[in-house]
Amino acid sequence: MADSALVEIANVQSDRVRWYCDQLERGRILFFRSVPFDFPQADRDFLLSQKQTGSRFHKNISYRPGQDILKGVSSDSPDRERLHTIMRHFSQQAAEFIARLLAPYATKLKMDFASFRPLEEMNRDLPLHKRNDLLHVDAFPTRPTRGARILRFFININPNAGRVWNIGESFHSFMPRLAKAQKINPPFRSSFVRRLIRTGATLGLPVTERSRYDEYMLYLHDWLKESNDFQQNWPKQQLVFPPGCAWMVYTDGVPHAVLSGQYALEQTFIVPPEMFVMPEVAPVHVLEKITGMQMG
Numbered sequence: 001m002a003d004s005a006l007v008e009i010a011n012v013q014s015d016r017v018r019w020y021c022d023q024l025e026r027g028r029i030l031f032f033r034s035v036p037f038d039f040p041q042a043d044r045d046f047l048l049s050q051k052q053t054g055s056r057f058h059k060n061i062s063y064r065p066g067q068d069i070l071k072g073v074s075s076d077s078p079d080r081e082r083l084h085t086i087m088r089h090f091s092q093q094a095a096e097f098i099a100r101l102l103a104p105y106a107t108k109l110k111m112d113f114a115s116f117r118p119l120e121e122m123n124r125d126l127p128l129h130k131r132n133d134l135l136h137v138d139a140f141p142t143r144p145t146r147g148a149r150i151l152r153f154f155i156n157i158n159p160n161a162g163r164v165w166n167i168g169e170s171f172h173s174f175m176p177r178l179a180k181a182q183k184i185n186p187p188f189r190s191s192f193v194r195r196l197i198r199t200g201a202t203l204g205l206p207v208t209e210r211s212r213y214d215e216y217m218l219y220l221h222d223w224l225k226e227s228n229d230f231q232q233n234w235p236k237q238q239l240v241f242p243p244g245c246a247w248m249v250y251t252d253g254v255p256h257a258v259l260s261g262q263y264a265l266e267q268t269f270i271v272p273p274e275m276f277v278m279p280e281v282a283p284v285h286v287l288e289k290i291t292g293m294q295m296g
């Protein structure tokens with residue numbers, strides 16, 4: 001990988017907002033040495049203190065901005081209210097910042113969930129498809145995007161240790177070669193089954209209506225984790241995100257693996273296809289070219 005994967009942003013320049021979107025869409029990571037908005041030390045300390053709460057230890061806390069709901073903390077926990085306030089504040093701040101930094105997206109950017117990840121990532125005992133330490137691209141089983149992209153903003157609030165990632169080449173670069181070298185055949189639903197599911201969804205049944213794109217990306221997520229060849233032989237590089245830094249990346253387009261790190265915050269955004277500044281490098285476009293099929 002000849003190009004540097006990281007683009008460091010020291011301060012936001014309003015005449016470069018389109019370029020920031022362009023760089024992200026091409027698979028670069030925008031990197032900030034410190035959190036680019038107000039995130040009080042007292043809030044960080046409170047989140048870091050979550051490790052010492054013994055039986056009240058929280059595995060993964062998520063926040064849903066649309067409904068202002070906190071998940072992953074028991075309702076009788078004395079920490080609940082403060083955690084909710086901190087996550088709400090983080091989520092709002094991240095949204096305001098992204099709308100300014102990535103102004104071309106601002107009008108149609110959709111906020112997805114935020115999360116706090118207090119567990120040490122090294123040596124977690126997880127089933128293969130759930131492992132974070134294997135290279136993969138993100139796809140959401142229950143929240144299909146139909147070709148929209150998954151943009152994630154992270155903060156490493158750990159004051160003592162970096163968060164270590166491996167990343168692979170960007171989607172438009174590795175995927176055409178991978179599809180040529182390997183048989184990747186997602187079991188697409190037939191149009192009949194697709195219609196049935198759509199009907200079920202309109203009737204309020206608990207079914208997830210996925211496009212071909214979502215089916216392909218979910219299959220690819222698992223396929224990449226299962227492939228020893230991809231994990232070991234395809235180009236990758238290690239990055240260390242130091243204490244207190246922030247970064248953002250399209251995690252559906254940059255294969256990533258978290259090797260170690262503890263205490264990260266993350267806010268996810270969904271960017272619809274009509275907002276892409278470089279539509280030709282978007283995974284939906286790349287897959288349409290590879291398969292010759294309509295994906296969205």
Ligand SMILES: [Fe+2]
Pocket residue numbers: 136137138251256
């Ligand atoms: Fe991921």
